[in-house]
Amino acid sequence: AQSVTQPDIHITVSEGASLELRCNYSYGATPYLFWYVQSPGQGLQLLLKYFSGDTLVQGIKGFEAEFKRSQSSFNLRKPSVHWSDAAEYFCAVKGGYQKVTFGIGTKLQVIP
Amino acid sequence: DGGITQSPKYLFRKEGQNVTLSCEQNLNHDAMYWYRQDPGQGLRLIYYSQIVNDFQKGDIAEGYSVSREKKESFPLTVTSAQKNPTAFYLCASSIGAGLAVQETQYFGPGTRLLVL
Numbered sequence: 001a002q003s004v005t006q007p008d009i010h011i012t013v014s015e016g017a018s019l020e021l022r023c024n025y026s027y028g029a030t031p032y033l034f035w036y037v038q039s040p041g042q043g044l045q046l047l048l049k050y051f052s053g054d055t056l057v058q059g060i061k062g063f064e065a066e067f068k069r070s071q072s073s074f075n076l077r078k079p080s081v082h083w084s085d086a087a088e089y090f091c092a093v094k095g096g097y098q099k100v101t102f103g104i105g106t107k108l109q110v111i112p
Numbered sequence: 113d114g115g116i117t118q119s120p121k122y123l124f125r126k127e128g129q130n131v132t133l134s135c136e137q138n139l140n141h142d143a144m145y146w147y148r149q150d151p152g153q154g155l156r157l158i159y160y161s162q163i164v165n166d167f168q169k170g171d172i173a174e175g176y177s178v179s180r181e182k183k184e185s186f187p188l189t190v191t192s193a194q195k196n197p198t199a200f201y202l203c204a205s206s207i208g209a210g211l212a213v214q215e216t217q218y219f220g221p222g223t224r225l226l227v228l
Contacts, residue, residue: 009152034216043116043202043219044155090154097210099170100217104154
């Protein structure tokens with residue numbers, strides 16, 4: 001079985017500050033990992049994904065994520081947050097031929 | 113422009129009524145999915161289809177039905193048996209299913225279903 005945990009339901013950061021959103025997964029082998037972003041009332045947009053190779057993955061909108069096998073984590077980072085980054089962020093995991101499992105999401109609020 | 117369209121954006125259902133949500137994609141993807149999104153619960157898989165004329169139940173299929181008569185289309189019917197249908201419904205598609213590289217999912221804009 002696989003599972004994914006996003007421990008922070010809500011995060012508030014100041015514009016220009018750095019951001020790290022946490023994601024922990026459970027799976028017996030190396031899973032495939034995704035980060036999506038959702039603006040209010042919209043669908044999900046793929047930010048980045050990790051399948052294999054370099055554990056630091058670059059995505060769109062200046063985001064990156066690092067796969068750490070020893071910590072079962074795939075945290076999303078951005079060095080400087082913009083007001084337009086306010087949204088909900090979902091981490092997702094896929095192990096082998098299982099279907100993708102999504103986390104419950106982290107809502108990001110950006111304050112001036 | 114390739115993408116996934118969902119209609120309508122808002123849908124109202126009366127008690128005892130069946131309603132159908134539309135999902136169309138022009139990405140030439142084989143696999144399509146329906147998710148339900150409720151606040152604080154993330155996305156839950158309702159049904160998915162890996163190929164035309166074939167579909168499988170997801171985690172919460174009760175009270176829902178689907179069809180896949182065309183590659184581009186995967187409509188979802190919310191039946192009267194679904195007692196708590198108020199939610200945001202998301203359709204997604206992927207090149208294929210099984211291997212992760214094929215199953216990177218791309219989402220439509222969603223349909224919000226409300227009960228009158």
